[in-house]
Amino acid sequence: MTSMIEFPWQQEAIIRHSQRLVDSFQHWTGDYLLDVNGSPLETAKALFEAPFVLASHGTELDPVFNYGNRKALELWELSWEEFTRMPSRKTVRNVELEDRKRLLAEAATKGFVNNYSGIRTSSSGQQFLIENVLLWNVLDEQNQYYGQAAFFSNWKFIT
Template sequence: MTSMIKFPWQQEAIIRHSQRLINSFRHWTGNSLLDVNGVPQEIAHVLFEAPFVLVSHGIESDPIFNYGNRKALELWELSWEEFITMPSRKSAEEVVQEERDRLLSEAANKGFISNYSGIRTSSNGKRFYIENTILWNVLDEENQHCGQAAFFSSWKFIT
């Protein structure tokens, strides 16, 4: 396994994207996603290893995940390569797709939403309930919309 695959936070694109996630979260919420200082690669590393779940997807017509930190990869039971090629809609069961789509649209219009809760499903069919999720628009360096991200630190597996 190469270091690029083993440690995605070392890739230039992921270092840049980590900055976008942090800066966009602060832009929309006025809060810090992570209390860390240092060079961008160190910040990307801490974000990837954070004790909360952080995911994001792009702006494709059927958005594809473009980031998942270690907690997200563990929760969805996927490798980095599998996660970043998966349409984000596949993280939720079909029966909740309409609600998920409504929330993504609301976040797109408002910039962010908070306190979302819902059921998600791992790649192996394990269902889990996420709570107090914050969903926000990701902005690039020119403040152009380039995706959406979600953060949560509370989940429970459903039997």
């Protein structure tokens, strides 16, 4: 149970998903998400411990988060289990749901969208502005659509 909570990056499914995140980011942007030349396990650990926020959701009709690195879990004030059971729309204020829907559709069409900003809400109700978000489509090993991921390093709490 401890590894589920503290070290999800050690799970085989998360190691594979971490590789999908890295590969898909490079596919769409031509850049590297992070500079790691190690094993898949080392890549999964580096992503989870990265100094930026990284989160992804699946392909459900109401997409549910399937990944959040340590920074994402801290920012949203959730455990791994809580985060990976939550529909991603629940982090968005109601007034921004249409904007989010447009953003996800644009990324689905183009492959990725850069420089998005918006307000999100943590589990305790704390709101924060996320800036310079890069959102991209996650592809599986057969280059099939597997969901979407978001990466950002800039956020400000709103008081």
